[in-house]
Amino acid sequence: xxxxxxxxxxxxxxxxxxxxxxxxxxxxxxxxxxxxxxxxxxxxxxxxxxxxxxxxxxxxxxxxxxxxxxxxxxxxxxxxxxxxxxxxxxxxxxxxxxxxxxxxxxxxxxxxxxxxxxxxxxxxxxxxxxxxxxxxxxxxxxxxxxxxxxxxxxxxxxxxxxxxxxxxxxxxxxxxxxxxxxxxxxxxxxxxxxxxxxxxxxxxxxxxxxxxxxxxxxxxxxxxxxxxxxxxxxxxxxxxxxxx
Amino acid sequence: xxxxxxxxxxxxxxxxxxxxxxxxxxxxxxxxxxxxxxxxxxxxxxxxxxxxxxxxxxxxxxxxxxxxxxxxxxxxxxxxxxxxxxxxxxxxxxxxxxxxxxxxxxxxxxxxxxxxxxxxxxxxxxxxxxxxxxxxxxxxxxxxxxxxxxxxxxxxxxxxxxxxxxxxxxxxxxxxxxxxxxxxxxxxxxxxxxxxxxxxxxxxxxxxxxxxxxxxxxxxxxxxxxxxxxxxxxxxxxxxxxxx
DNA sequence: ACTATAATACTTGTATACAAGTATACTCGT
DNA sequence: ACGAGTATACTTGTATACAAGTATTATAGT
Numbered sequence: 190x191x192x193x194x195x196x197x198x199x200x201x202x203x204x205x206x207x208x209x210x211x212x213x214x215x216x217x218x219x220x221x222x223x224x225x226x227x228x229x230x231x232x233x234x235x236x237x238x239x240x241x242x243x244x245x246x247x248x249x250x251x252x253x254x255x256x257x258x259x260x261x262x263x264x265x266x267x268x269x270x271x272x273x274x275x276x277x278x279x280x281x282x283x284x285x286x287x288x289x290x291x292x293x294x295x296x297x298x299x300x301x302x303x304x305x306x307x308x309x310x311x312x313x314x315x316x317x318x319x320x321x322x323x324x325x326x327x328x329x330x331x332x333x334x335x336x337x338x339x340x341x342x343x344x345x346x347x348x349x350x351x352x353x354x355x356x357x358x359x360x361x362x363x364x365x366x367x368x369x370x371x372x373x374x375x376x377x378x379x380x381x382x383x384x385x386x387x388x389x390x391x392x393x394x395x396x397x398x399x400x401x402x403x404x405x406x407x408x409x410x411x412x413x414x415x416x417x418x419x420x421x422x423x424x425x426x427x428x429x430x431x432x433x
Numbered sequence: 434x435x436x437x438x439x440x441x442x443x444x445x446x447x448x449x450x451x452x453x454x455x456x457x458x459x460x461x462x463x464x465x466x467x468x469x470x471x472x473x474x475x476x477x478x479x480x481x482x483x484x485x486x487x488x489x490x491x492x493x494x495x496x497x498x499x500x501x502x503x504x505x506x507x508x509x510x511x512x513x514x515x516x517x518x519x520x521x522x523x524x525x526x527x528x529x530x531x532x533x534x535x536x537x538x539x540x541x542x543x544x545x546x547x548x549x550x551x552x553x554x555x556x557x558x559x560x561x562x563x564x565x566x567x568x569x570x571x572x573x574x575x576x577x578x579x580x581x582x583x584x585x586x587x588x589x590x591x592x593x594x595x596x597x598x599x600x601x602x603x604x605x606x607x608x609x610x611x612x613x614x615x616x617x618x619x620x621x622x623x624x625x626x627x628x629x630x631x632x633x634x635x636x637x638x639x640x641x642x643x644x645x646x647x648x649x650x651x652x653x654x655x656x657x658x659x660x661x662x663x664x665x666x667x668x669x670x671x672x673x674x675x676x677x
Numbered sequence: 678a679c680t681a682t683a684a685t686a687c688t689t690g691t692a693t694a695c696a697a698g699t700a701t702a703c704t705c706g707t
Numbered sequence: 708a709c710g711a712g713t714a715t716a717c718t719t720g721t722a723t724a725c726a727a728g729t730a731t732t733a734t735a736g737t
Contacts, residue, residue, distance in 0.1 A: 208690065233718070244692040249719090253497065257597070259589050266699065266718050271589075280590040287535055291527070345503050346524040350594055353501075452720065477688070488722040493689090510688050510729065 198223060199360070200325045209243050210250030215356070216241075217251055221260050221270055222360045224421030228272030232261065258357050275414055278361065282410050284354055286403055288339060288347050295342040297394040304341040305392045308334060312384055319377055324370035327377075328363040334384060338391070365416040376412055383409065442467060443604070444569050453487050454494030459600070460485075461495055465504050465514055466604045468665030472516030476505065502601050519658055522605065526654050528598055530647055532583060532591050539586040541638040548585040549636045552578060556628055563621055568614035571621075572607040578628060582635070609657040620656055627653065 198219035204212050217237075220226045237248045252268050255261045259277070261268045271277075296304070311334045318327035332355065339351045369376065383405045390399035442463035448456050461481075464470045481492045496512050499505045503521070505512045515521075540548070555578045562571035576599065583595045613620065627649045634643035 210690085235718080245719095246691050246693095250497070250690095253494070257501065257593070259593050277589055280588055283535070283588070284590045284594065287531060291531055344524055344527070345521055346528045346598065349501070349503050349597060350528065353593060353597060354590065454720085479688080489689095490721050490723095494720095 198225070198364075200363075203329070208247065208250075210247035210254075213237070213241055213243065213247055214251035214254040215360075217255060218258070218260060218356060218360050219364070221255070222273050222357065222417075223364055224272070226270055226272075228270050228274075230270045231267040232270065233267050254356075257353060260357065273357065273361065273417075275418075278410070278414055278417070281354055281357060281361075282407070284350065285335070285358070286406070288350055289335070289403065290399075291347065292339050292342050292344075293391070293396070293399050295344070296338075296391055297396070299342075301391050301394065304337065305388060307337050307341075308384075308388050308391070311337060312381075312388065315381065315384065319381070322371060324366040325363060327370065328359065328366040331362055331366075331380070331384075332359045334387075338387070361417060362413065365413040368416040368419055369412075376409075379405075380409055442469070442608075444607075447573070452491065452494075454491035454498075457481070457485055457487065457491055458495035458498040459604075461499060462502070462504060462600060462604050463608070465499070466517050466601065466661075467608055468516070470514055470516075472514050472518070474514045475511040476514065477511050498600075501597060504601065517601065517605065517661075519662075522654070522658055522661070525598055525601060525605075526651070528594065529579065529602070530650070532594055533579070533647065534643075536583050536586050536588075536591065537635070537640070537643050539588070540582075540635055541640070543586075545635050545638065548581065549632060551581050551585075552628075552632050552635070555581060556625075556632065559625065559628065563625070566615060568610040569607060571614065572603065572610040575606055575610075575624070575628075576603045578631075582631070605661060606657065609660040612660040612663060613656075617656075620653075623649075624653055 197216060199212075199215040204215060207215070217226070217232075226232075232252070234245045234248050234252065237252075238245045241248070252261065252263065256263045256268070259271060260273070261270050311330050315327055315330045315334070318324075318330060336351065336355065340348055383402055386398060386402035386405065389395070390402055441460060443456075443459040448459060451459070461470070461476075470476075476496070478489045478492050478496065481496075482489045485492070496505065496507060500507045500512070503515060504517070505514050555574050559571055559574045559578070562568075562574060580595060580599065584592055627646055630642060630646035630649065633639070634646055
């Protein structure tokens with residue numbers, strides 16, 4: 190109905206106790222970021238409600254959420270899809286760099302034993318995810334890793350920023366991981382190395398290592414951008430074929 | 434009905450083409466930040482709808498907004514007011530410092546003539562607001578000043594952060610300005626001096642001056658925190674008297 | 678007096694209904 | 708053929724209705 194080849198892009202198991210509105214938001218987000226819904230498209234509440242077989246209430250809720258995330262622009266008549274270009278991806282990582290730097294400066298003033306413990310656990314979960322080639326789980330843990338760092342300083346407004354950027358980041362990483370999880374083991378080991386570096390930096394409170402790992406992050410992002418671009422290409426090709 | 438002595442805290446003229454939901458959000462925000470609605474209170478959609486004589490739809494919308502701003506926590510039964518303590522105010526200014534520093538680093542790479550022009554205009558508007566003792570207008574222009582700086586670099590996610598922090602900041606500054614506008618002319622001139630410094634820093638692209646003005650900002654905030662505290666005291670006294 | 682259970686009153690989430698406004702398309706007059 | 712104006716089909720914003728679930732209170736049994 191929505192898309193013959195791939196009804197739901199967002200893992201349903203992550204939506205166990207989510208409301209209809211959240212589900213729609215997650216699904217729409219994935220469809221926008223993956224390029225399945227092209228930038229510039231105008232979405233109508235009624236059409237979406239019909240498409241997803243729900244009422245306008247949850248649709249409105251979802252659109253508000255996506256609007257907060259800068260994925261759509263709520264206009265007088267319809268919601269215009271903004272989408273995620275390379276520029277936006279760079280910008281979202283600007284923000285992550287910004288807040289993670291801030292968080293690090295706070296972290297080094299406190300006892301980091303607890304957070305290091307948590308991060309190590311997540312790190313090991315990521316290894317298991319790799320072992321069983323579970324791209325979705327890996328993406329989930331990857332995002333959780335950074336979330337754990339950010340939330341550890343109990344800064345309500347930094348947490349707020351994270352909450353607003355997380356969904357887009359999560360969807361983006363999810364798509365990217367699905368794309369190259371099975372082939373590019375080199376990249377994965379590089380990502381794991383970098384996460385190890387993060388833990389080291391926090392554990393030793395060493396600013397130099399932190400800067401190094403943040404920089405490596407940028408390289409990872411570049412890879413992810415390429416992946417997303419590939420993903421969007423593939424999806425649009427699939428769509429073309431569907432039309433035929 | 435809402436409050437015998439002061440029906441609306443948020444300037445109605447700023448809500449000319451706002452929806453009911455936005456109005457409710459603005460009003461509730463002011464009531465929470467001013468301390469009229471105490472932290473820990475549980476708000477119910479039905480009660481709010483009855484109180485404001487509107488349906489639950491705009492109330493729900495407003496609560497979602499306030500939840501995004503960390504002023505309330507949406508729980509299973511009711512929305513719990515978090516409020517704005519000194520800690521949160523410090524944190525919101527952490528964020529502003531963070532993003533304004535980031536913006537400055539971007540700004541110095543571009544031509545700043547246009548933004549300097551805009552800032553100068555706003556600066557003059559602020560002077561007029563002082564001249565006519567219009568605290569609300571002054572607060573509006575003050576917020577607009579920073580918004581202009583932040584939006585000037587066209588960074589969608591930095592703008593997003595601004596959009597999410599702006600309402601709280603605006604309400605906070607509004608209350609603070611109303612509190613001491615008539616007495617403390619010294620503070621006002623200090624604020625104006627600081628804004629002049631901001632313009633100088635951007636105009637000359639001088640990092641030293643920028644840091645100086647950002648630091649002065651902190652002093653201003655300290656004053657504002659005192660004002661808010663005073664304001665909350667006064668309002669709660671007024672409430673006590675009302676009860677008698 | 679106290680506990681367990683049942684009834685009740687409240688909560689949110691979703692669906693539907695309605696009103697006001699806007700863009701599109703069509704018709705009529707020239 | 709073409710422009711003005713109207714009709715129509717859409718849009719959102721708000722109100723209301725309903726359903727499912729939760730906390731509270733009252734009641735009954737011991």
